[in-house]
Amino acid sequence: xxxxxxxxxxxxxxxxxxxxxxxxxxxxxxxxxxxxxxxxxxxxxxxxxxxxxxxxxxxxxxxxxxxxxxxxxxxxxxxxxxxxxxxxxxxxxxxxxxxxxxxxxxxxxxxxxxxxxxxxxxxxxxxxxxxxxxxxxxxxxxxxxxxxxxxxxxxxxxxxxxxxxxxxxxxxxxxxxxxxxxxxxxxxxxxxxxxxxxxxxxxxxxxxxxxxxxxxxxxxxxxxxxxxxxxxxxxxxxxxxxxxxxxx
Amino acid sequence: xxxxxxxxxxxxxxxxxxxxxxxxxxxxxxxxxxxxxxxxxxxxxxxxxxxxxxxxxxxxxxxxxxxxxxxxxxxxxxxxxxxxxxxxxxxxxxxxxxxxxxxxxxxxxxxxxxxxx
Numbered sequence: 001x002x003x004x005x006x007x008x009x010x011x012x013x014x015x016x017x018x019x020x021x022x023x024x025x026x027x028x029x030x031x032x033x034x035x036x037x038x039x040x041x042x043x044x045x046x047x048x049x050x051x052x053x054x055x056x057x058x059x060x061x062x063x064x065x066x067x068x069x070x071x072x073x074x075x076x077x078x079x080x081x082x083x084x085x086x087x088x089x090x091x092x093x094x095x096x097x098x099x100x101x102x103x104x105x106x107x108x109x110x111x112x113x114x115x116x117x118x119x120x121x122x123x124x125x126x127x128x129x130x131x132x133x134x135x136x137x138x139x140x141x142x143x144x145x146x147x148x149x150x151x152x153x154x155x156x157x158x159x160x161x162x163x164x165x166x167x168x169x170x171x172x173x174x175x176x177x178x179x180x181x182x183x184x185x186x187x188x189x190x191x192x193x194x195x196x197x198x199x200x201x202x203x204x205x206x207x208x209x210x211x212x213x214x215x216x217x218x219x220x221x222x223x224x225x226x227x228x229x230x231x232x233x234x235x236x237x238x239x240x241x242x243x244x245x246x247x248x
Numbered sequence: 249x250x251x252x253x254x255x256x257x258x259x260x261x262x263x264x265x266x267x268x269x270x271x272x273x274x275x276x277x278x279x280x281x282x283x284x285x286x287x288x289x290x291x292x293x294x295x296x297x298x299x300x301x302x303x304x305x306x307x308x309x310x311x312x313x314x315x316x317x318x319x320x321x322x323x324x325x326x327x328x329x330x331x332x333x334x335x336x337x338x339x340x341x342x343x344x345x346x347x348x349x350x351x352x353x354x355x356x357x358x359x360x361x362x363x364x365x
Contacts, residue, residue, distance in 0.1 A: 164330065164331060164335065165330070197251075203253035203254075206330075229254075232257075233257060236255060237258075
């Protein structure tokens, strides 16, 4: 395994001392097969223990280690260091307040998740005696890809509408809401569609498609939002023919 | 404007479909195909085209082809305005763009109705 030196330029911010973020460069030995996260861990363990960054699983499942690498949102545990030159810039995800260094504040993002009611809404609870809820492979395919989200926030960070309209619910939350609307076990589409059509909902999306470009799990949030738009147009047209059910 | 978003988006997506996919083919067939003799010139003769345009389905297609791309353009311009930081004046500017599309659409309907004499 060959070892070369690379310069990692990390954005640092200490809320107790700094007015604005600054950058700090670390020249470290890296191995070909490293991911960007391993370089950050090397710095933290061997060079500068004050560096703060989030990570956990190291295998693109937990969604903790999203950062801006050379200006693009990346899951750093999945981002090979060999795909960059001698200098790599690592910054916190855009569109989030920074807590410290590369760690961002999640609260606003998580609130938006709750807003779309990402759980199965059913008029009455299914009794255990009724057995399991049967779902065909086609019904599963309607929402499966949208349920692969790991909440890594890359899409939210990449979205130009989020940066422009802070109230926009964002790709992750809207795709998740759509995932439940598409689930044959769910009866909450009317409730969610009201939120979808409200300010900051699906119609604020201008289909820049950046969310889908950066998604490390192939979720396709922009596709979900376009499907949701079409469903809402059909829903709107239907409302003239069939009186809309009252949402409970 | 929020209550109207589904219908506006519906008109926009219809407009993009027609303007982006169908109109280029139409231009290819009618303008270039006719001009280069690939399409029989007689097929595009006045009487035949007039009959097509005054047929109920033909008239509907004509109105859609003229009006829907206006909504596509208006919606794009409105979002461009928002992208350039115009969110605060979205109601006014969006209203102007959509208003222009509405005027154009009414004109398209009147123009096609006039064909029917």
